[in-house]
Amino acid sequence: MNIYSVKILFRYETEESDRAIYEERVCLFRAESFEQARQMAESTALSQEFEYYNVYARNVKFRYYCIAEDYLLFDALEFENGTEVFSTHFEMKNPHDDPVEKRYQRCSVEDMYIIRNSEYNGLWIDYEPEND
Numbered sequence: 001m002n003i004y005s006v007k008i009l010f011r012y013e014t015e016e017s018d019r020a021i022y023e024e025r026v027c028l029f030r031a032e033s034f035e036q037a038r039q040m041a042e043s044t045a046l047s048q049e050f051e052y053y054n055v056y057a058r059n060v061k062f063r064y065y066c067i068a069e070d071y072l073l074f075d076a077l078e079f080e081n082g083t084e085v086f087s088t089h090f091e092m093k094n095p096h097d098d099p100v101e102k103r104y105q106r107c108s109v110e111d112m113y114i115i116r117n118s119e120y121n122g123l124w125i126d127y128e129p130e131n132d
């Protein structure tokens with residue numbers, strides 16, 4: 001049985017917001033083929049969907065979006081330090097753009113409030129964010 005790495009994208013759908021926040025996960029699966037690994041990844045992702053209320057008392061849906069990429073890692077669990085786990089290739093349309101800034105723009109702490117689970121914060125925030 002081989003070990004596959006599968007990149008799964010999830011999307012946060014927040015009530016009364018048009019913002020698009022995604023989570024990208026790379027998960028490992030033992031499978032006989034790419035197809036089986038992808039099926040296992042999709043099944044796992046669908047089982048991890050849930051809903052909750054954010055700190056603004058808005059419903060947030062955490063939903064499976066798609067399988068973005070997959071990669072055969074190795075056929076045994078043994079590996080050496082530095083073993084490649086995943087690689088991808090991408091093109092920058094403007095060669096002067098900073099690829100880290102353009103491709104890997106992260107959410108700030110403030111950006112994350114819209115998906116913050118109120119249950120884990122123990123409070124509701126009484127104001128709405130400006131860009132919501």
